[in-house]
Amino acid sequence: MAVNNDTIIDSLHQLETLLFHGNILDEVESHPLISLRDQLKSIYPKPDSRTIDEDKKLIADLNYFEINSLYHLIKQYSLIVPSTLLTALFDVIRLKICINMETYPSVCDYYFDWSLTYLVADSTINYLIDAKHVLPNMDEYFLALFSRIGHQSVCTKSRISYSMSISHKNTPTFFQLNDSTERLLQAFIIYLNNYFLNNHQQCESHFRILNWLLNMTDIYGFVPYFVKTGFPNALPQWISIKQDERKDISLELWDFIFGILYNLTRHWSGVEALNKFKMIDTLKQWKEQYALRLPVVEDDNEYDKEILITYYLAYLTLLEPKELKRESISNVQTILDYILEQTIQAFNSTSLFCGPYNVCEFLEGLAKMVVNDTFLIYIISRENIYELFIEKFLLFNAVCESTILNTIICSSLYTIIWSISFQPEYSMKLKSNDKLISTVEQRVKNQSNDEYALEMKRVAKGILFNLDYLQMDAQATAVDPNSDDNQIKVMVSYAHRDVTFCKKIVTKLQIHFQGDIWVDFNKLSVSHEDDWEDIAKAISQCDVILMIVTENYCSSKSCRREVIHADKRNKRMIPIYQ
Structure with a gap:
């Protein structure tokens, strides 16, 4: 028989029927297990006529049978096997697989x-959606076993290739959102809701599923899958649980929850969805309730410190820049000190990790924080932090394009140095660093169209x-033969958040004013992006700066x-208040 x-599938179906009825081990004539073995023997080694797709489909079917066999056989004997031995059996299976993945990482996908x-x-x-x-x-x-195997395989893959987790371009293909996986993610939410919201008994599978979710959301490209399936709605509900109602929720569970939350905030879609469900308010309430349970950062419990770090990284990432600028240093000073210590340790590590975090994650958090001048x-x-940033800025500029990790680190350092350049007492130090200036000038000449570049x-x-190295005044003195020498040139300076109001002003101005009006959304090829060369040129060439003064401005x-640059050139400035 061919x-x-x-x-083969026919034999598998027969075996599943025997499994279901609990008599797979009964001796019967022409047992389908023997038939399956003989069929597999006949196609191994693989005949030339078989395709890779056929073999992949066969492996999936055999996996399903293997899992079902394991499940039904263990279930059949569970009534006579002591629970301690049953637990040991599951641990042996799990540990064997984990050791295998550590030794041969190529089997992680399998x-x-x-x-x-x-x-x-x-x-x-x-089972996941059953409330009883x-x-x-x-x-x-089995749920705990397979969740644990899944998250361990992802953890091993990420450790070997961290770029897989942080790449904004290439999403790994070993997990994709389809009907089956979407149903699984939604079922996980229902299952966890039954514990967090409906007081179901805590069990190991809750920990293992949360760990699976933590490792999966740690991969940047996967985050939209979890956003789409409802996790930005579920997380605020879990975090809103009152302490006096659920004292059984351990710090380990909170660590998982805040880790998942932080992972979602690393993607713009996660931030957008979480803010829609007012996650900031939920986080503030959680801190008030659980502050007494969480130790202060000076304590020696590193595990608990990680919860606080994750909490604040998520909290600060979710804050809008305007809100972040109003945040008091007293609210974050202690944790900020600890994040800086972790950043230093990560930089000093050959792996660039400190605990579960890579230095790029600390830097992304710091780059967000420095929008607040006080921070x-x-x-x-x-002590030595400014020098550290300068040292690493120069170092990672030199290797920026070698890996995606180096690129992300370099990008965050650029943002930090840019914020420093606004500070008068530090701008002189930056200007005196010839190597830094040369490095930045070379970056301006970079022709790459990469997103980060x-x-x-x-x-x-x-x-x-900011450092007055974009000298456009020479261009400003050049005479345009087509210009009207008597025409007044006006530049409109405004905050991008006020673009709608600005457009109304400009529209009215164009009706009643016959001069030349320079505003970025009319003059620049990419609207709402600061092109500092063009802005410097516009300031130098204009006669009047029209400032639309708002809270955002x-x-x-x-x-x-822009105001400082204009003032240095003795430009006339006229404020318009909203």
């Missing part, structure tokens, strides 16, 4: 697929603008810099 996937086969199965989904569980039971053992001054006033080029121009470093 052997193909259909005949074991992830193997675990996912169980997790997306109808029986697993039905009697614990302990066999399904819990910035506090940070760079710390373009952003660093824009920020580099901002640094040079007053808190904008860029607007402040």
